[in-house]
Amino acid sequence: MARTFYTSKGTSVEVGRELGKGGEGSVFDVLNRGNQVAKLYHKAPAPKKQSKLSFMASNAGAQLLEYVAWPQETLHLSRGGPVVGFLMPKVSGKDPVHMVYSPAHRRQDYPRAAWDFLLYVARNIAASFETLHAHGHIVGDVNQNSFMVGRDSKVILIDSDSFQVNARGTIHYCEVGVSHFTPPELQSLSPFDGFTRTANHDNFGLALLIFHILFGGRHPYSGVPLRNGVGDALEADIKNFRYAYARDNQSRGFSPPPRSIPVSILPDTIESMFHLAFTERGTSGDRPTAQQWLSSLDNLRSRLTKCTTSGMHLYPNHLGSCPWCALEKQGVAYFIDLGTSFSQTASGFVLAQVWAVIQTVP
Ligand SMILES: Nc1ncnc2c1ncn2[C@@H]1O[C@H](COP(=O)(O)OP(=O)(O)O)[C@@H](O)[C@H]1O
Ligand SMILES: [Mg+2]
Numbered sequence: 001m002a003r004t005f006y007t008s009k010g011t012s013v014e015v016g017r018e019l020g021k022g023g024e025g026s027v028f029d030v031l032n033r034g035n036q037v038a039k040l041y042h043k044a045p046a047p048k049k050q051s052k053l054s055f056m057a058s059n060a061g062a063q064l065l066e067y068v069a070w071p072q073e074t075l076h077l078s079r080g081g082p083v084v085g086f087l088m089p090k091v092s093g094k095d096p097v098h099m100v101y102s103p104a105h106r107r108q109d110y111p112r113a114a115w116d117f118l119l120y121v122a123r124n125i126a127a128s129f130e131t132l133h134a135h136g137h138i139v140g141d142v143n144q145n146s147f148m149v150g151r152d153s154k155v156i157l158i159d160s161d162s163f164q165v166n167a168r169g170t171i172h173y174c175e176v177g178v179s180h181f182t183p184p185e186l187q188s189l190s191p192f193d194g195f196t197r198t199a200n201h202d203n204f205g206l207a208l209l210i211f212h213i214l215f216g217g218r219h220p221y222s223g224v225p226l227r228n229g230v231g232d233a234l235e236a237d238i239k240n241f242r243y244a245y246a247r248d249n250q251s252r253g254f255s256p257p258p259r260s261i262p263v264s265i266l267p268d269t270i271e272s273m274f275h276l277a278f279t280e281r282g283t284s285g286d287r288p289t290a291q292q293w294l295s296s297l298d299n300l301r302s303r304l305t306k307c308t309t310s311g312m313h314l315y316p317n318h319l320g321s322c323p324w325c326a327l328e329k330q331g332v333a334y335f336i337d338l339g340t341s342f343s344q345t346a347s348g349f350v351l352a353q354v355w356a357v358i359q360t361v362p
């Protein structure tokens with residue numbers, strides 16, 4: 001593979017070590033540009049993908065770059081030749097969001113992160129959607145690998161070249177999608193090419209990510225099946241609105257998994273937002289927006305209380321007793337108190353206490 005490429009301005013850049021490989025391309029370090037990486041496609045991009053990347057690179061504003069590894073310059077094998085890749089900001093010291101919401105990984109890698117940290121991550125993810133939507137763009141392929149989370153709770157999206165991009169009225173489509181993040185109304189749609197997605201479609205994926213983060217990685221359409229045909233395939237359960245935590249979940253065919261975080265941990269306003277996002281009404285454009293999630297989650301953050309049993313047990317103050325203690329009585333420990341002496345001796349964990357960055361939206 002060639003190691004020298006040219007930006008659209010004609011500057012030469014040398015690529016170094018491969019940092020990651022995806023379905024469409026690989027990402028490399030760039031020599032002498034420590035804060036940038038190069039994504040190079042496995043196959044020459046079609047002309048319409050080239051125009052999408054050129055538009056993105058010439059519209060890399062500061063607000064987008066706060067949340068997104070957005071293309072900054074296109075890359076070419078020869079000066080003025082076709083686009084073969086692009087430069088974008090390097091994302092380092094961050095993990096995909098599933099490493100944060102999976103209880104096992106969180107306990108291992110973020111042992112001091114309690115539910116308040118998870119709320120920060122959720123609201124910062126909502127802020128990232130809010131910024132993109134305000135610019136007329138849609139994530140499209142929402143999934144657990146594209147949202148990179150730092151120890152300070154800051155969120156950066158990668159894989160931005162797959163977004164649906166609005167180039168001053170010309171839509172560049174998002175041609176991919178992960179089925180377990182796809183809204184019910186799009187479950188039968190494949191391929192996605194030529195289909196214009198809306199913010200309401202994204203708002204399904206946003207609600208799903210927030211649900212995963214707040215409920216220990218659980219999928220809202222997964223639970224204990226109450227009749228035949230339910231729980232056989234996640235795609236069919238999503239398509240048929242089998243939201244396991246719904247108030248009317250018995251008629252939908254699921255009850256929540258045993259010993260899981262109960263939906264009653266949330267105040268009614270937020271529980272209703274999930275209901276709207278995951279049931280029939282949401283398909284007609286009514287799903288809570290990123291802006292609504294942002295303000296509701298910020299409101300919830302200001303209503304947390306701490307249990308006297310453990311400094312790691314933070315929960316909303318509408319509850320009369322600690323839900324984490326209740327789960328521990330059932331044998332499930334979500335947040336383990338490591339004690340203060342641990343943070344004094346293990347310097348790596350002290351870092352984890354500087355989290356909680358509020359990312360601003362335009
Ligand atoms: N901006 C970035 N900084 C550092 N590593 C990145 C960046 N973008 C992507 N990567 C790495 O490269 C991998 C593939 O990138 P991605 O854009 O998801 O590829 P694809 O679209 O081909 O599937 C990612 O999983 C990640 O490990
Ligand atoms: Mg991609």
